[in-house]
Amino acid sequence: MRIDRNxxxxxxxxxxxxxxxxxxxxxxxxxxxPLVEGGTKAVLGEGPVGARIALVGExxxxxxxxxxxxxxxxxxxxxxxxxSAAGIERKSTYVTNAVKHFxxxxxxxxxxxxKPSAGEVKHYRxxxxxxxELVDPRLVVSLGATAVLALAGKSLAIGRFRGPADxxxxxxxxxxxxxxxxxxxxxxxxxxxFDAFVADLQKANALANARQRVKG
Numbered sequence: 001m002r003i004d005r006n007x008x009x010x011x012x013x014x015x016x017x018x019x020x021x022x023x024x025x026x027x028x029x030x031x032x033x034p035l036v037e038g039g040t041k042a043v044l045g046e047g048p049v050g051a052r053i054a055l056v057g058e059x060x061x062x063x064x065x066x067x068x069x070x071x072x073x074x075x076x077x078x079x080x081x082x083x084s085a086a087g088i089e090r091k092s093t094y095v096t097n098a099v100k101h102f103x104x105x106x107x108x109x110x111x112x113x114x115k116p117s118a119g120e121v122k123h124y125r126x127x128x129x130x131x132x133e134l135v136d137p138r139l140v141v142s143l144g145a146t147a148v149l150a151l152a153g154k155s156l157a158i159g160r161f162r163g164p165a166d167x168x169x170x171x172x173x174x175x176x177x178x179x180x181x182x183x184x185x186x187x188x189x190x191x192x193x194f195d196a197f198v199a200d201l202q203k204a205n206a207l208a209n210a211r212q213r214v215k216g
Contacts, residue, residue, distance in 0.1 A: 022049055022134045025127070029100055035123045036116055039101030045131055046070050047094030052208045054137035055079075056128065057177060058146035059099035062111050070095050075178040079143075082178070082194065086201035094135050098150035099124045121150050132170065139208040140170055141201070144177030162200070164207060171211060175200035 019025035022045075029042045036059075043060035046069060055071075063073035071079050083090050098121055104111040116124075128150050132140060142148045142165070148156045151167040158176055165172040181193045 019130060019134070022131070025130055025134060029127055034101040036099060036101050036103035036120050037114065038104040038106070038111070040065060041068065042100045043068060043070055043097065043102070044100070045094060045096030045135070047090075047096075047135075048092065049094075049135050050137075051092060051094040051135060052138045053088065053204060054094040054096065054132060054135055054140045055143055056132075056140060056147040056151060057095075057097045057143045058179075059097050059116055060102045061113060062102065062104070065102035065111075070097055071178075074182055078178040078181060078194075082198050082201055085198045086205060088201060088205050094137055096128070096131060098128055098147050100127060116146060118149060118155075121146060125150050125153070129168075137208075138171070138211045139204055140167055140172040141204050142167075142172060142174045144180065147177070148174055163203075171207065173200065173204040173207065175204075 019028060026044050029044060032042070034040065034042075043064050047054070057071065057075075060070060061073045061075065064070055064076070070076070080090055083093070099116045102111070103114045103116055103120070105114055106112075140151060142151050145155065145158055148158070148161070151170075151172060152165070153168070156165075156174065158174060161174050162176075163174060165174045176193070176197060178197070181190060181197060184190045184193050
């Protein structure tokens with residue numbers, strides 16, 4: 001399969017050579033130029049094809065960019081805790097991001113996270129949609145507003161739409177991003193936020209299990 005290093009995700013859907021496997025798609029993503037400011041290398045999704053649940057976050061952070069893996073920084077460690085509390089094995093779950101490169105600005109020796117714009121999310125959306133088609137999860141969990149925008153194609157307020165969702169025919173579930181919990185002030189708020197997040201993951205897991213039984 002020919003790889004164009006200047007491929008633009010928004011134009012990829014008219015490409016007759018649409019990737020047929022996750023490995024082919026990842027090769028395209030890895031070879032393409034970053035579409036966000038500061039981006040260096042792509043951080044690909046991680047987990048098994050056919051996973052019951054796919055978790056979609058916003059974008060890689062500093063540690064993810066350095067290690068080349070999704071959700072390995074502070075938010076990732078909190079996610080691991082929540083998954084464990086919810087009775088979900090991370091290794092059996094597919095984890096990825098709406099935007100595949102770390103968008104940041106340098107301030108001294110620090111690389112500070114910058115939120116992707118709606119236009120940037122749209123550019124990456126074809127990659128994400130194709131990725132999820134190839135992984136074929138039972139349920140897709142949106143972690144935060146950027147993931148919702150990528151999955152639903154429009155902005156939806158987390159507070160109002162938190163819970164079961166439909167992403168263009170794909171069963172889904174909307175909840176907060178783990179980084180939101182890290183920003184909460186006060187031990188009581190953090191504990192309440194974490195418990196609510198675990199409850200969301202448990203509900204999403206039950207929905208995925210129910211759909212698996214119906215399909216099976």
